[in-house]
Amino acid sequence: MIHLYHFWSSTCSRKVRICLAEKGIEWSSHHVDIVEKRENTEEWYVNINPKGVVPTLVHNDQIIIESNIIIEFLNELVNEPELMPKDPYGRAQVRVWLDRSENIVHKNINILSWNRRHMKRMAHFSHQEHLGILEKFPDPDKRFTMVNRLKNGVTEEEEKNAITILTYFMDELDKALSENFWVVGDNFTLADIAIAPFIERFEANKLNMLIDYQKWSNIGRWWLELQSRSSYKIAYSFEKPVSQ
DSSP states (O other): OEEEEEOTTOHHHHHHHHHHHHHTOOEEEEEOOSSSSOGGGSHHHHTTOTTOOSOEEEETTEEEESHHHHHHHHHHHSOSSOOSOSSHHHHHHHHHHHHHIIIIIIHHHHHHHIIIIIHHHTTTSOHHHHHHHHTTOSSHHHHHHHHHHHHHOOOHHHHHHHHHHHHHHHHHHHHHHHHOSSSSTTSOOHHHHHHHHHHHHHHHTTOGGGOOTTTTHHHHHHHHHHHTSHHHHHHHHOOOOTTO
């Protein structure tokens, strides 16, 4: 049995849920409240995931963390449908996009989300209470970044730079989709799964400069096609548990 520790609206959790649906894998849900209860910083969860982030997947008592690694694991766990190209070059290209999704897109959407989402979400806390919450993050790198942002803020210059970087990413993605039906070739792959939740996050954050589908018509075509897949609909149908 697959056990997934996840948060309903987390981009990386949604990524894994898309992959699970594509593969037709049954799984047991363990919702981790990372916003109100901050269960991800509690000892029981840190014992599962030392970084204190979601998602975490457990298969036969084996723990796998990091969403891109999880979806590669799932693809290898179940043969069909295959979500990686057959040729080594194609598989390498998928991994390039997986890396971009994490180290370019995820990194910079977090910068843009700080003022738009995080600070509004935490507005009912005093500065010291907010600081105390951030200092509980077990991962020293994430803890340093978050505490530094709280103390110094995210500047307009930093936001502009993040938009510039993400605009370049969208240019590259549109170029790839001008040559292929999906991100890597004519078959749906892990690259499409890894990128999709971040495009949705651009829309949710009303980052209109990053969702100009007249400018990036190939992305617009791809995005409509991706949202029509049953796996996407299933992944996004998971809502916040009523009890939480």
